[in-house]
Amino acid sequence: MKFRRTRIAAQPTQVLRALCARSGWLVETPDVLRCGFGGAVEELSLASGVDGRDARALFAAHELSGDDGPVGSGIVAFASLPFERDLPGLLVIPRFTITQDRSGAAWLSERVGSPAWSPLLDEVSLPTQDLQSIRSISYQPTPEEYAHQVALAVEILRHKELDKVVLARSVSGTVPEPIDPAAIAQRLRTREPHCTIYSLPLPDGRRFVGASPELLARRTGATIQLHPLAGTIALPANVAPDDYENWLLGSTKNLHEHELLVDDLVARLHDHYEDLVADASPSIVALRTVAHLGTWINGVHRGPGAPDALSLLRLLHPTAAVGGIPRDPATALIARLESHARGHYAGPVGWLDAEGDGEWWIGIRGVMVGATGFEAWAGAGIVSESDPIAEREETRDKLASVLSSVLADRV
Numbered sequence: 267m268k269f270r271r272t273r274i275a276a277q278p279t280q281v282l283r284a285l286c287a288r289s290g291w292l293v294e295t296p297d298v299l300r301c302g303f304g305g306a307v308e309e310l311s312l313a314s315g316v317d318g319r320d321a322r323a324l325f326a327a328h329e330l331s332g333d334d335g336p337v338g339s340g341i342v343a344f345a346s347l348p349f350e351r352d353l354p355g356l357l358v359i360p361r362f363t364i365t366q367d368r369s370g371a372a373w374l375s376e377r378v379g380s381p382a383w384s385p386l387l388d389e390v391s392l393p394t395q396d397l398q399s400i401r402s403i404s405y406q407p408t409p410e411e412y413a414h415q416v417a418l419a420v421e422i423l424r425h426k427e428l429d430k431v432v433l434a435r436s437v438s439g440t441v442p443e444p445i446d447p448a449a450i451a452q453r454l455r456t457r458e459p460h461c462t463i464y465s466l467p468l469p470d471g472r473r474f475v476g477a478s479p480e481l482l483a484r485r486t487g488a489t490i491q492l493h494p495l496a497g498t499i500a501l502p503a504n505v506a507p508d509d510y511e512n513w514l515l516g517s518t519k520n521l522h523e524h525e526l527l528v529d530d531l532v533a534r535l536h537d538h539y540e541d542l543v544a545d546a547s548p549s550i551v552a553l554r555t556v557a558h559l560g561t562w563i564n565g566v567h568r569g570p571g572a573p574d575a576l577s578l579l580r581l582l583h584p585t586a587a588v589g590g591i592p593r594d595p596a597t598a599l600i601a602r603l604e605s606h607a608r609g610h611y612a613g614p615v616g617w618l619d620a621e622g623d624g625e626w627w628i629g630i631r632g633v634m635v636g637a638t639g640f641e642a643w644a645g646a647g648i649v650s651e652s653d654p655i656a657e658r659e660e661t662r663d664k665l666a667s668v669l670s671s672v673l674a675d676r677v
Contacts, residue, residue, distance in 0.1 A: 271331070274372050277372060342359070345617070393452050401638070402440045429649070476630065479553055480494065495558040524559040575622060575623055589612075642669050
């Protein structure tokens with residue numbers, strides 16, 4: 267299959283976002299908007315979400331010609347992959363992909379022989395949908411049941427069977443009118459300017475739309491970059507956040523949880539990257555309603571054979587930010603305690619190109635929407651010092667923040 271890359275004039279950002287949030291594939295960082303549209307020209311099936319096949323082999327039958335361009339502006343496959351490592355995954359190559367950076371520099375990758383792409387943009391209407399009222403709502407588990415699950419997990423952690431586990435809960439419901447994913451994406455871009463906005467189709471026909479603050483892995487040639495987050499505090503509205511952020515930087519419980527995550531990631535990557543450096547101490551990542559502890563990790567692979575962006579998922583997913591430590595026992599405990607499967611919540615979302623480069627974020631702070639229905643998840647990292655009521659309230663704040671892009675009512 268032949269593709270051509272062309273340098274094009276800058277396109278209206280809101281139009282690209284609306285088009286791809288509704289019917290395509292959208293991954294938009296603060297610096298680069300990557301938009302796939304025009305339907306899928308190929309689906310690349312993965313035996314599991316952490317399929318370790320060589321990424322470049324998946325694109326071996328594809329040829330790219332035309333203008334030079336930056337990483338991720340050629341033949342690109344998008345994906346939202348499941349949380350559970352052994353479930354199958356799907357990478358999709360769109361007919362058209364536009365990559366546009368913050369300065370307006372833009373490239374189009376298209377399958378050779380495709381019809382004109384610009385009329386698809388001309389037909390886009392910008393989102394105007396208001397927030398909606400709740401018609402029905404349900405919790406799995408209930409807030410009280412969730413606190414009980416946390417208490418059970420803390421007891422296990424105190425017996426040193428695990429170091430950490432992340433327990434999540436969900437809220438689902440309906441609203442009166444069909445939900446416009448473009449309206450959600452636009453609100454999230456405005457409210458969370460430092461996050462990566464994503465809108466990706468799911469196998470069940472719904473769309474997963476969110477604003478992820480957490481970079482799972484960015485692979486560019488021999489280099490890798492991660493930005494794991496763990497440790498959270500809610501930020502009250504209309505209050506200066508400094509005191510809350512200073513408290514988080516001094517919280518023994520949150521620092522312990524964050525250190526476990528960083529140490530675990532460094533250990534997993536140690537054998538693959540000779541130069542691997544993590545920040546000496548975490549910094550504050552402030553969002554609209556919460557703040558997290560974050561640490562940048564950078565690595566360089568010396569010599570040939572650097573892991574590609576797909577192989578990195580086998581090494582890293584799920585991280586202790588959404589799973590636990592040790593990974594396999596923590597995942598087993600999640601399956602035992604959580605009342606239903608996470609599906610694509612906390613799975614990798616992002617893209618992969620024909621050179622093996624790519625970017626993956628953790629699929630959190632998002633809502634799964636279909637027609638008038640919605641579902642959102644939130645989790646909390648549980649360690650032996652955790653307070654079940656405090657962890658329940660943390661998930662409440664996270665859910666409220668996510669659903670404020672859909673609902674006029676607070677959940």
